[in-house]
Every structure is written in structure tokens, then in C-alpha cells.
Amino acid sequence: MEIVTTICYAALALSGLLCVLRLVRGPSLADRVLAVDTLLIAGVAGVAVESARTGSGVYLDVLLVVALVAFIGTTAVARFIERRGAQ
Amino acid sequence: MSLADMASAFLLLGGSAFILLATAGIWRFDDVYSRIHAATKATTLGVLLVIAAALLRVETMADSLKLCLAAILQLISAPVTGHMLGRAAYWAGTELTPFTVIDQLRSADIEH
Amino acid sequence: PCHTSRSQGTCRPASVVEPPAVIVLLACHLAAALLLPWLARRLGKGVFWCGALAPAATVVWGAWHGRSILAGNPVVEVLSWAPEIGFDLRVLVDGFALVMIALVSGIGVLIFAYSYWYFREGPEIGRFAALLVAFSGAMLGVVVADNLIALFLFWELTSITSYLLIGFEDRSPVARAAALRALLITTAGGLAMLAGFVLLGEGAGTYTLSELIAAAPRSFAAELALLLVRFGAFAKSAQVPVHFRLPGAMAAPTPVSAYLHSATMVKAGIYVVARLAPAFADVGFWRPLVIGVGLATMLIGGWRALAQRDLKLLLAHGTVSQLGTLMVLFGAGVPAATLAGAAWILAHGAFKAALFLVTGIVDHQAGTRDLAKLNGLYRQLRACFIVAALSAASMAGLPPLAGFVAKEAAFGAFAGAPWGAWEWLLPLLIAAGSVLTFAYSARFLWGAFAPKDPRDLDTAAAVSEAAAPARGFLAPAALLAVFSVAMGLAPALWSDLVVAAARSLDARAPAEPLALWHGFTPALALSLAAIAGGLVLWRFRRRVAIFQRLHRFPVDGARLHDRAVNEFMHLADVLTGFLQTGSLPMYLVVILSIAIVGPGIVLAKLIHAHPEVLLVDRPMQLAVALLMIVAAILTTRATRRMAAVVSSYLVGYGIAFMFIIQGAPDLALTQLLVESMALVLFVLILRHLPALFRTHGAATWKTTRVLLSVAVGVFMATAAMVAVAARTHAPVSQAYLEQSVPEGHGHNVVNVILVDFRAFDTFGEILVLTVAVLGVIGLIRSAQRDRGRANRPKTSRRHYRPSPILNGAVRILFHTLLLVSIVLLAVGHDHPGGGFIGGLVAGSAFTLVFLAGGTPRARRAEPASPELYLGSGIMLAGLTGAAGWLGGDEFLKALFFSTELPVFGTVEISSVLFFDLGVYLVVVGLVTALLRSAGREETVVS
Amino acid sequence: MNFVIPAMIVLPVVAAGFSIAIWRRVRIQQVLGVAVLGGSVAGSLALIFAAAQAGPLVVHIGGWRAPVGITLVADLFSSLLLSISLITVLAVFLFAIGQPRYDKSAYYFHPLYLLLTAGVTASFLTGDLFNLYVAFEVMLSASYVLLTLGGRRDQVRSGMSYVIINLAASTLLVTTIALIYAATGSVNMAHVAVRLQDLAPGIRDLFGVMLFITFGIKAAIFPLFFWLPDSYPTAPVTVTAVFAGLLTKVGVYSIIRTQTLLFPGDQVTTAVVLFAAGATMIAGVLGAIAQDDMKRILSFHIVSQIGYMLFGLGLYTVGGVAAGIFYMIHHIPVKTTLFLVSGLIETMTGTAALRSLGGLIRRAPVSAIAFLVAGLSLAGTPPLSGFFGKLLLVQAGFASGAWTVTAVSLGVGLLTLFSMTKIWAGIFWGEAQEEPPFESARGTGPLRAPGLMNAATIGLAGVTVAIGILAQPIWRLCEHAARELLDPRAAYIAAVLGQ
Amino acid sequence: MRRRAAAFGWLLFVWIALTGSLSVLNVALGVAISIGLLLFFRPAPPATTGRFHPWYAARFLFYFTVKFLKANVEVALAVIQPERVRRKRAIIAVPMVGATETTTTLLADAVSLTPGTFILEMRRDPATMYVHILALNDLREARLEILELERRILLGFGPPGSVERCEELMTQVATEPQK
Amino acid sequence: MILSLVVVVGVLFGAGTYLVLHRTLTRVALGMGLWTYAVNLLLIVAGGHAGLPPLVNGGVPISAYADPLPQAMILTAIVITFAMTAFLLALAYRSWTHTGNDEAEDDIEDRRIAAMARERPAEVPQAEEEL
């Protein structure tokens, strides 16, 4: 199990790296937000992996909240983009 | 290692792989709309798989429910996120890739 | 050792008079000062008579106790004020004080009487009378105080009241400037004096003047102190080089000039020197300084008087000269000179006040006091002329008047002083001063009353007619002139007083009575020589005036003073302009530089302390750390507002994940939720602001910024390492982990800390939240309020189109999220969650509704007003805390109830839940308020 | 006292909560506010008597004994400052109630004011470093909001500087607390004081200097004061008045508290403090002389007088510290009175610019008297409170041989007087140099302000007279307080940790 | 009302599951809180509700799951070989029934989660959605595919008559001349 | 002591400082945010090594848990900073309604005095008569 989760973490870290690259590159605000959103989803996955690893439910609230927060954040910025134009 | 654990491990690997794939799409696709495709589908699947893996491992009812809620939330939010972002980008004038063959929204908007 | 009569008083503290009459008299002055402005509304000019009551009472008191005091039994009174600071209202009235009281209160009464005639009715009479009586009281205090601090108190009060009196005619810039000059100079001197007093007092261990004089301490500190005290005295008594302040003070109404600037206040410095000289004249360079300054003042004042056209200025310069003489006489510390000084000070008070009063009458009746315009008024103003002639003669030192008697005493005072040539040089120099005095006395009399040669006359504006003044108007001056005559003709009248005064200052003073005729002595010769010299000078008066006009002294003190003040103000401008740039980034650069340079110096010495260093203790830390670093740098490099926000948002998520890794689920939850609320808020605000950051500032500025940032970063990281390495004890949080379950009834230690162990922090924190929200609402409301008025900038107003998809999603999630938030609140004590997190989740639900449907939809979703949430949240938290008192325990003591209910079974409830509920309500109020105010213009078009 | 000490924080808070909930009902808020503040004043006076008799009073919040829980400590030092602060707060509140124009933007004024008071009270009473940070934040956040409540352009501009600089200072504060926790594992001040003794002296110095600078920003010492004169004058006058009296003094309080309790007798900081004291006095007074607006002049004087308070600490003798405390007690009501006078003048004429005013001695004698008393007290004229403050400092300074700073303090006194005369001559004497902006400033008839405003101002001016008259008993208390401060092991630490 | 009852049931379930206690007190509390929430907070005006057919709903769920997995494989392939989708991006207008909010949301979710499509915009009068397509092979087929998805949703969740309208639309699209 | 955390603390402080030293309130608010992250991380560092979440159950030794006190303090700091950020943003908005931007302008009165300092003081006029 440890090996599996380590591989998972590595994959998620790589995902994170790709997201960061997109964040740096842009070019539009929508791209950046998409990158952050995806990064957060990767985070959700990471927390889920941790829960699967330990079988503990301590971080499940976090899992729920990260997903919620990603949703709110992205929607909010989407509204901003819609109002203010491409950046 | 129990069967549940085996399944769990399998789901974990699959889920992570999909997420990696999705982010690769975000990096590789050529316009924001295409990237949204990658972000709203592959990641959702990936997360669902990982959550399923966790479901196999957690013990209490509350924990399972929390995982389910998270899955539902993800299922509901991912498409909405994609829609909201895509729509915003579109109305904000974010360029479509030149390989876009048809844009019926533009023509409808002009008619309007 | 109580060998002086003065210190006899202090050696018998039991002889305190009951009731403390002098202190009561002082209080009467104060009371009068407070009452007169109100009385003036009814009585008009009559208040001057009321004002006169206070000094009159003092005179009566003095007359009553005079015999006893003169017999060597001073009156001592003490009103304890702050003895541990060395400050008591300690009063000692001895012979010299009695002389001063005669001047202060005696002339004071006359001045009030004179003022009644001098002023026209007007709304400001009350203020003037009040100030005058306040001054009178302050001056009385100066001369009776036997405590250094009390003396300083009254001293400063005379400065302040004189400032207000000189500037009484406040519309005149000249008066204002003169008032300021007088104040600055006397206060500067006063502060020097205070420093001196403190040094003396601390050195001698007593602030009682008489004890100090008796002890006469000798030390470097004492010498320094005496120097400082003399500065104060010189400044007050208009000695060189600040003699210019006295003529300037003539801008005041004439009663003020007569009272403050001839009879009383300017003698305060003389008074202090007179008190100290007998004990300290041998110390250091006391005599050279005091005598040198006094002589210079005497000669310069007298010389300048000869060139004045304004009668008041003439008298003022004359006063300067006389003050110089007094300084010499009292400051020499020679017993006979002290006696002569006591005589001179009384004589001067009588003639100079009279002359001022006459000048005021002339001015009042003729409309000018320019001697080049007054022509032959002796006919119309005959009585005035007589009074002036007698007084001027006394001033000139003509027999048989008081001035002559005093001068005789002075000329003989230095005989036998063991100072070599000075023994005869000093009388000669004083005689030279008398030559000048004679000349300007003549000039005054001539200038005010004589018919003039056209060469001396400003023919165009000449005044040859004036109505005779009312009898009452002249009476005070006349009375003073009578004194001058009487004191000259019958020295025995005041001889006892003068002798007692001198002996109270210096027990060695001769008991020799004053006399008009001493026989043919060197003093008489000097007197005659002075008169002769004066006549010669008067003969050449035009040449003297022309000479003075052509050869002005290159330095004009007043001008120099004003320039110094201006230069100083310019310096203040320059320094302030340099320091106070008004630029926020500049301020921050300074503040942050100080904040790291200061501690940085200390830190540099500590770097050797190496803690055991690990790169990471969980591998994911590295990944998250890298993410955070990249995102942080992206934030700094962003050129667009929103891009910067999104990058920093990522840093926030990074730290949330770091919290997870570190084992802090509550923190991670809070961080995530707060971060998303902040993002929403940024979106709501930034939709108005320009997309791009404006770039400005030079490259050097950017370099500064980068360098300082690097320095701050390095400092903080280093400080962190050093501090962690310094840890010597286990943290107190061990106790939290141990007591959380048994004592705090909760498994989630962080939550137990928040709502129980350290609930008081949380209590403060919700206050901060509430306050900030009120601020947000207030600011945005204020913007809305002046939307109609101001031409506020326009932004692109693309309206939000609702999305049915988002709406649908929100409808599904909304209630569930609210329920989850309540669950988080309820289980927070044992699991991750609690009031904050619960409230934020509920807030997220409202935020979603808002994002889907704008403000109207959000309002619909959540009917109560934010203020209600916020207010009731605070109250609930506060009252739950107060419930701790109900249990007879401390504030915020958690209470647990556990009961058996029929259907429900065991019900356990803790007051901390209500506390947490208060927190929850505040957070909900926060979110709804932010959405309502910041999201206000989010209108929906469908 | 278990009740009184926390109640002085909690009651204003609960009243504020109620006021927020009924935010439109202004009259109720006013009555409630007066009642609560009056009660607090009474409570604080009771604290002085209790603390003078029994030594530092300690309340363990929630029943958790130090160092586990948060403790509130009322020793003589904090009780004295608390009393005078609350008296001032009450006077300003009455002044605010008396103001004629009721502005709708001030809906939240009363609760914010009460919360500000609660923050100040908590800052004086808390015995916990982190809780001190929280209390500061309550006080400061209320001050941010009160400063910008009107939303005027100059308020927003100055509000930005004020808020940002204070936030920077708060960040430094919490950073320092984090470092102290890292080194000692505690945040209870008494406990930290004990544990700091086990650390190397160097690291103590590090914390000492950091805390001094942090609180120095809040206290507006040289060269960290720039924000103050730019921001204070723009606020509504009641706000400026209460800021002027209180906020920086809380900074000074914290400097004195932390330096004496946590870093007793550290040479480094003492030298730094003395230097900062002198420089602060001079920089502040020079700034004041350069100004042309009453409120700005007064604001610079705040800075200058912070120097006096630090001077007392820098001497680090019982006499010096006690003199510093006395000076603080004097300064709070006096500075507030002066700002209230400027408020009266602004209320009556619409401006406080010297160029636009003149001759008010004839038109507004009450303001003139109040200004004269307070201004002279500020300049140190006997027998007003400021004189005793100055005298005590000079005595202590000479006793310690601190010649230079003592001389500076005397010279600055003269300059203070000079700048008071500038206001006096500019507003109460003479005629306006410039056409005043408002009609009311132009006439010649008497100007009237509402009675309550006048009464509050005169009442507070009376406090400076009273402090002068009661110099002896107040000095005794200050000396007692200073003795406790300089021997924390015997007093403060023993009371908190119960040894 | 039915909808409310369902919501209440769901909330009570969540409460009990999350608090993990079946005690009388806890259930009573859950009931009270759930009712309170539903009564006090109403985020949107009541919407029209459809009829729920469990059988068709289950069928839809299966259909959708398959499509969802396929979609992901396709996106995965596209990521690996972007050339596969390069020249085929499109935004197409698809007519829709949009019977209730629930069906619309479900449709949007479904469309967004299935092969290479997501909804860019949605309009009423006439109800149309604009769908971004990653790889458009045939316009008519693409439209029909989405309409088929809606039909299956309407079967499971739609009000009476909506399925028929959807089928009408499908014929209309199928017979419309290709551009 | 975890080096990676300390480095992040330093970087965040540095980046925060860089942003705070701007006139634009948006940047300043973000900089303040970075500072707070830095402080929070610093508190974590002050608390020592990572550990179990402090949800105590019997059976686990106390030393295994993460230090809860810094966590509670961080929570407070997070919330306070959020409140302040909200207020700063409102201030930015209000500034925009006045000036069209959210930049901190220089103080007018200070600039006036600095300008005055560049001029020479006015000459004192010669007194009329020798006053």
C-alpha cells in the first residue's frame, strides 16, 4: 500500500507541476484559474489518497471543503472574467 | 493484503493516472476551451476513483458519507465549473483556436 | 544655624499662622480672576474696583502685620501640596517680602484705580481686569514663596499673564510679536531656572528657599544651578542681551507697562538674585557676571533712552537702565549695597510707575505720546506736569526726593569692599548711569510738556491742546509723586522698612537708617557730578540723538530674536519636510529597515547557534514548499491585479496543504474557507478597479524594494532558526493535550483551546471580524451615498447573466451545505470543525447562492440582516462567558449540564457550544454582510 | 475583582453587540454607552484602590490558571492608565453625543467606540502576549474603521497609510510572539518572563529590541512616527480626540510593560530607549512647529510627548519610571482636551486652519479657556498636570545624570509652549489671514456650541487641573506602580504564577 | 411538496450519518434542524417539478456512466495525440426541451461529463444550448447524440409530455438539411 | 527544525515585503496576506515537528501529536487577517470611487511643508521705531 500511495503522490506532484506551469504560462486568466482549480482537485485526490493510506477520517472534512472551495473560487473568478474581459 | 485493499490500490493508481492525464491535457491543449475539456472530465473521473479507493478503506459511516458527499460535490461542481469558465472566457472574448470549424454561438449572437 | 532673621522664621515652623492668611490672599486673587469676566457683564468698568479689592486686602494685611515682621518675626505659612516632589505652597513674609508686597499690591491698587479711568467701556474690560488681578496674585506669590517650586510656579504664571496682557490688543501684529518675544525669553529663562532649582533642590535635599540659603551648598552642581537660575533672572529682568524685550512690551496698554514693566514683574529677576546673592555671591564667577551684566544693562538702557521719541519707549529704556543698576546693587552681595538696593527698588517703584501713568494720561488726553508732536501742554495739563516733574526729579536723583536718598545710599555702598579698583570704579560707573538718568529724565519732562523749538517738532502733527484729565485719573500718579516727595523729605518714614528688608536678606546689612543729608561725603560729590554731567548731556541732546541715529548699534535684539525664530521655524520646515515625506512606501521602507536592522545587529551575534536541521520531515513538504515559493514569486511578478490575486490564492492553498501535512486539519479547513471567501471578495472589489497595475517609480526605487525584501526574508528565516534552537523548556501545550479530555470535555484540542482554554482570544477575534465588517459596510455605503454627487469613475458594466446550470447546482447543494455547517459546529469539540469553520461553510452556501443569482437571490436565501447576526453573535459569546460568573467562577468558565430527560435520555450540554454558536453567527453575519455590501451592484438581467 | 476586571471588557462588548443589533436606534445606543462607560470608570477607580492595597490583581479567565489559560492582570500601573483612559473615553463619548449634526454615516459609531474601548481596556489588562496581540487588533481595527467612517477622500488616503503601517506593525508583533514561543514554549507574560531568564542574553536582546520596535511603531516613536500626523487629523474630531489620548499610549504602555517585565534591566534596550526618547521629543516638536493646522500641530505634539514617557522608562529608576507614568496620566486627558477644543472650533466655524481663523477669544471664550488650560498644561506650566510630569522627569533625569536628554526635555517644553502660542495667536487672537471657508467663521458675534460639548471639554480640562492639585497622591501611586514594575518577580510574576 | 419531503429526508439522513448517532435526542435534533433550514432559507423561487421514474433513472445512470468512461478515454487519447482533435473544434447550437431545472442541470452535467462536449451557454426562447465540442465529426450526429441524452433524462426525471417534445426535436434535427 | 519550512517562511516574508512596498492597495493587501502566511508557517515551525492531528484519544503518547497551541494562534491570525483584508479591499474600493484607482497618494500637507522648506524664510522687517 505504501508503494502505491507513494506512486500516487508522485503522480499528483507531477500534476501539480504541470498546473503550475500552466499558471505561469497563462495566457488568459481563465487558463490560470483552470490551472488552480485542477491543482485543487489534485489536492482533493491527495487527501483522499492519504485517507486511503491511513484509513482515518480526520481529513475528510478537508476533502469536502477543498472541493467546495475550488468550486466557489473558480465560479467567482469566472464571474469576474465575464464582467471584465479576457486578461 | 485483502481483496478490498487490492481494489483500493488499483483504484488509487487509476485515479492518479487520470488526474495526471488531465493535467497533461491542461498543459498540452491549445486553447482554454479544449483545456476545460481535460479539466472537467479526466479530473472528475480521477477523483471519483480515488474516493472510491478511500471508501473501501475508511471505517465509520460518517466517513463514508463524507466521501460520498465529496464525490457528489465533485460530480455537480466539475461540469458547472467548466461551463462557467468557458462561458466567461467566451464572452470575455478569449480567442478560440483557429482550428475551430464552426461557431454557432457567435452567429446566434450576431442575429440577436 | 539660624543666624539670619530670615532663617529664624524657618527654624520655627511651628509659627505657622492660622488661618494661612497669605495663602488665602493668593486664593482671593485667583478667585477674583475667575469671577471678574462674569462680573464685568454687569458692572462694566466697575470691575476694576472689585479687582482692586484683592491687592488692597493684601496691603491691609501687610500694614497689619508690618510691625511684627519688621521686628524680625516673619510670617510663615505652609499649604502642603506635593511634599514628596519637593513642592509645597510655603509662604515666608519677611522684611524684603514686605517691600515687594508694597510694590506689588500697593501699586497694584493704584493701577486698578487708574485703569478705571484709562479704559472705555467695552466687552473686553472683564478679561483685562481678570488678567491684571491674576498677574497681581502671581507676582505676590513670587515674592512670598519660600519654596523653589512654588516660586517657579508663580514665576511662570507672571510670564503667562504678561504674555496675555502684552498681547491684549491682539489685533495689532506688533503687540502679538512683542507678547511672543516676552514669553519665549522669559520662559526660556524660566526653564533654565527650573533646571537650576531642581539641581539645587536635589543637591541640597530641600526645596525650601530659606533652608537652601541657610545651607548655601557649594558644589559643581550648585554652581551650574546658580548659573541657570541667573539666566532666568536676567531674562525676566530684561538684562543685556535680552533687554530689547522690555521696550517691545510697551505695546501693552499703559497700566500694564506701569505695573508689569516698571514696578513689579521686571523686578522678579532682581528679587531672586537679591535672595540668593548674600549666600552665593562668593561662588564661582557670580559677581563678575551679575555686576558686568548689570552695568552693561544700566549704561545701554540709559544711552538708548536719550534717543527715543515715544515717551513710553523712553521710560522703558530708562527702566532697563534702572534694572541694571538694581542688578548691580543686589547682585554684588555687599551688605550696604543690599540696603541701597532695597531703598532704590522702592523709590523706583514710586517714580517710574507715576511717570508711566502720566504718560498714559498725556497719551489719553492728547492722542499721542510722541514727544515730537507734543507741544507745550504744561499749561493745560498743569497738575500732570507737577506730578511728572516731581517724579522725574526723583528719578534724576534730585534732592530732596526719594530717588536722591536711594542714590546717595548706593554711591556709598561699595566703600570698603575688598575688590581693589572696583571699590571706587563701581560707584563711578553707577554715577555715569545717573548722568544718563538725569539726561533722559529731563528729556521726558521736556518732551511731554515743554513748548518746543520748531527744530524738535513734527510741526504738521503737533498737538498743543489737551483737555485736563479727570481728578481720579491723575490721583494714583499724584499719590505716587507724594510718596516720592515724602520719602525724600522724611527718610525715617521708610528707613525701618528698608533696613529690615536688607537685614532679612543679609543679616550683615548695616542697621544704619536712610538719610537725606549725610554731610559732605564722596557720595554727595558723585551725586552732584552726576547732575552736572546730566545737564551737560541735556545741553547736547540734539547731537546725542543725531549721533545715536547715525551710529545705530549694528545688532537689533528684537530683530535678531525674530530672525532667529524665523530661521528656527525654517529649520523645522526643512527637517519635517525631510522626515515627513507623506509617502506610504517611504514610511514603510524606513519602518521595515529599522525593524530588521536593529534586531539584525543583535541577531548577527547569535548565528553560531545551530539547531539540528532537517530538510523535510514529510516528503510532500518539499513539493508544497516549492509550490508556495513559485506561487509567491508569481504574485510579486504579476502585472495584472487578478493574476496576482490568483497566484496568491495558490499560496494560500499551499499553506492549507502544509497544515494538513503538519497535522492541523482545523487550520487547513479554516485556511481553505477563508481563502475562498477572500477570493470572492477580491473578485467583487477588483471588478471595479483597473485591470493592470500602474508602474511608476525609478529603477533605484525598485532596487531598494528588492534589497529590503531580501533582507527581511533572510532576517526572518534566520531569526526563526535561532529562536527554535534556543528552546529550553517543553511548551505549555503539553498541558492542553493532557487536560483537554478530562477537564475540557473535548477531543479536538485546538477547538478546546479556542472555546475554552483560550476562549478570550477567540472572543477578541470575533470582535475584530465584526469591526472590520462594519467598516466595509460603512465605506461602501458612504460610496453609495455620494454616488449622485461625485463623478465617480466608470467601469465596464457588463451585467451578469444567470446560468441555469449554476442555479441548479446551487439548489442541490445549498441546504446540504448549511446542514454540514451545523454539523461542523456541533461536533467541533471532538472533531475538526467548530464555530468558525461551520460559519464559513454556511457562508460558502450563501456565497454560492450569491454567485448564482446576485444580491437579490442572496437576500432571499438569508432573510436576517447582517447586523442582527453580528450583534447577537457577540452578545451570545459575551453572555456565555458571563455565565461563568453565575457558576460562581471566573469569566468564560465552561459550564456543563447533564440531565436525564424522560424521552431523550441523558442530555449533556456545555456552555462552550453556545460560545461557539456566537462565533458561528458572527461569521455568518460577516459573509452575508460582505456579499450584500461589496456585491451590491451585482444586478441580474434575465 | 474577579467580576470587575473582565466585566470592564465584556460589558462594553455586550453593549456594542446590542447596539449593532439595533443599529438604527441611536438614542438607546447613547444611553447604553454612557451607562457602560460610567460603570467602567467606576470599576477602574475601584481597581486602583484594590491594586494599591493588595498588589497586582489576577483573574484566570475560564478558571484556567496561568500559564495554561489567559490571565488578566490589574496592577497599579495598568489600573492607573485604565482609569484615566476611561475617564477620557467617557468625556469624548459625551462630547460626541452632544454634537449637533447627526451624520447617517455614523450609524456604527457607538458600537465601534465601545469596541475600541474594550480593546484598549483589554490591552491594559491582559497578561498574555498573544492575547495582547488580539486586544491590539480589536482596538486597532476599531480605530481603522472609526478613522475612515466618513469615507472622505482625505480620510481614505490617510486611512490607507494608517491601516497599512499598523498592520505591518501587527505582523511584526505576531512574528515576535511566534519567535518568543519558539524559544520559550509559552505566551503567558509572567511565564515567559521566567523562562526568558534561562535563555542566552543575546536572544533576550533580540526579542527585547523586536518588541520595542514593534510597539514603538504603535507608540509613534522616532523614526517610526510618520503615519500618525498624517492620519489623525483627518478623522472626525471625536475619533481623533480619543485616538490622540489613548492609542499611542497603549503602545507606550506595552513598551513599558514588556521591557520591565520580560527584559528587566537590559542595557541594550535602555540605551536605545533613551536615545529614542530624545529624538522623538525633538522630531515631534519640530514637526509641530512646521504645521499650520491646529489638529496637525497637536498630532505632532503627541509624538513629541511620547518621547517624555519613554524618557522615564529609559532612566530605568523608580523615579524615572514613575515620572513616565505620571506623564502618561497627565497626557491622556490633556491631549484629548486639546483635540476636543479643536472639535468645538470646527463645529462652530467649520475649520481648524490657523490661516482661516482669528479673534475667537472674543467669540468663543469657553473654548479659549479650555485651550489655555490644556495648552499650558501640555507645555508644562505650573500648577497644571503637565508641569508635574515635566518636573518629575527633570528630577529623575538629573538624579540619574542623564544631562543631555533632561536638557532636551526642557528645551522641547519651551518649543511646545511656542507652538501652543502659535495656535493661540492664530485662532484666538488677531484676525483671519485668509477668507474662511464657512460663513460662521466670518462674523463677529458670539459662537455657540452645544452645552454638552462644552461641558465635556471643560470637564476634561478640569481633569488636568485636578491632576495638578492631586499631584501628591497620584505621584505616590505612580511611585508604587514603578516599584512594582521594576521588581516584577516580587509583584507581577508572583501574583500571576502564584509563588 | 414531494420535492420538499425528499429534501427533508436527505437532510435528515445526512445529519444522522454525519453525527453518527441514532439516539432519540439526535434524531429529534436532526428533524428540527432540517425542517428549520428548509423553512427559513429558500434560495430560489419554487421551480416546476418533474416525475421521477426509478427504472428509467437507473437506465440513464448506466448509459451515462458508460459514456463518461468513454469520454475520459477519448480525452486521454487526445492528450497523448493532440493531432487527433486538432482541426475539429466547434461550437454548435443544440435545441433542447429544458423542462425543469433538475433536468436542465442533469443534462448540463451529463453533457459536460460525456465525450468531448461541454455547455458553453444556454438560452431560452427557443431553449437552446451551445456546446463546445472537442472533435466534431458530424454536426447532425453530435446534435442527435445530445438530444438522446436529454431524452433519457426526461424519461427518468421529466414532467409528462416532455419526452414527446424531445422526440419531436430529434426528428426535426434529423430531417433538417445539412449545411 | 525543518529547513524547507524556514526557507518558505523567508521567501514569503520577502515576497510580502516586496508587494507591501507598493502604492497599490491591491498589492499591499496581497503582500500582507503573504506576510500572514509567513507568520503562520513560522508559528508552525515554532511548534516543532509535524505530528498527529491534535484530536486526542487514549493510547497515543502526547508527544506524537502536533503542538496545538500554535494551531489555535494561527487560527486566530488567519481570521484577523481576513477581516483586515476585507477592510483593505473596501478601502481600495472607496479610493477607486474617489480617484479611479487604489493607490496611496502622498499626504498633501506634508508636501506643502516640504515645498515651504525649499524656500528661504521671509525676512524680518526692520522695526519702525526701535521696538
Ligand code: NA
Ligand atoms: Na496608534
Ligand code: NA
Ligand atoms: Na489666524
